[in-house]
Amino acid sequence: MTVVLRRVNRTxxxxxxxxxxxxxxxxxxxxxxxxxxxxxxWSGPDDVLLSRSERQxxxxxxxxxxxxIALLGLIVLLTLWWLVVQFRRARLRExxxxxxxxxEAVLRGRALETVLEADAAAQExxxxxxxxxxxxxxxxxxxxxxxxxxxxxxxxxLTTLSDEALAHARTSTGLPAxxxxxxLRAVKHRARRVA
Numbered sequence: 001m002t003v004v005l006r007r008v009n010r011t012x013x014x015x016x017x018x019x020x021x022x023x024x025x026x027x028x029x030x031x032x033x034x035x036x037x038x039x040x041x042w043s044g045p046d047d048v049l050l051s052r053s054e055r056q057x058x059x060x061x062x063x064x065x066x067x068x069i070a071l072l073g074l075i076v077l078l079t080l081w082w083l084v085v086q087f088r089r090a091r092l093r094e095x096x097x098x099x100x101x102x103x104e105a106v107l108r109g110r111a112l113e114t115v116l117e118a119d120a121a122a123q124e125x126x127x128x129x130x131x132x133x134x135x136x137x138x139x140x141x142x143x144x145x146x147x148x149x150x151x152x153x154x155x156x157x158l159t160t161l162s163d164e165a166l167a168h169a170r171t172s173t174g175l176p177a178x179x180x181x182x183x184l185r186a187v188k189h190r191a192r193r194v195a
Contacts, residue, residue: 005085012082092133095140098174107173109133109140119165120144125152127187135179142166142180147187154184 029035030042042048058064092109099105113131120129128147135141148157161182170178 092135092140094137095173096137116165116169119168120161123160125149125157144180144182146184148184149187158182
């Protein structure tokens with residue numbers, strides 16, 4: 001997903017950049033009264049981009065304004081979609097596991113996430129755990145979010161996560177390393193009164 005997204009981003013940015021450079025250069029050339037091709041719609045510094053008759057040509061047609069609004073709406077929706085995709089981190093769908101006999105097996109990323117979440121949530125003092133796999137198929141990374149009970153020690157929770165849940169995942173997948181970003185939060189609770 002990230003490779004495809006990078007290619008789409010580069011292609012779209014290259015096309016937009018090329019269009020802006022060519023269009024801007026041609027308008028600048030006409031504005032500076034430099035020679036421009038005969039087919040070019042603007043020929044000199046006193047020429048306008050759209051004349052009054054060109055601007056009002058389609059106004060009387062009943063389909064004109066709905067078409068303009070639909071096109072502008074489509075551009076806004078595509079731009080918003082592109083923006084949302086930029087900030088969404090791609091999850092890893094599968095992990096390649098070395099079986100030891102020269103072959104590789106494919107492990108579903110969601111299955112590994114589910115097992116890691118169950119192991120992490122089973123720790124003492126962890127109310128809830130959420131795991132997401134990112135990275136490449138051959139070098140996965142994990143993001144772990146732990147919701148800790150009020151009495152839990154963050155240091156103990158991290159140590160147990162590293163020594164148990166992540167160690168089990170590394171052993172079962174045969175990965176030499178499983179880089180992890182852990183985020184800890186405490187469960188919100190009411191303050192206790194001390195008498």
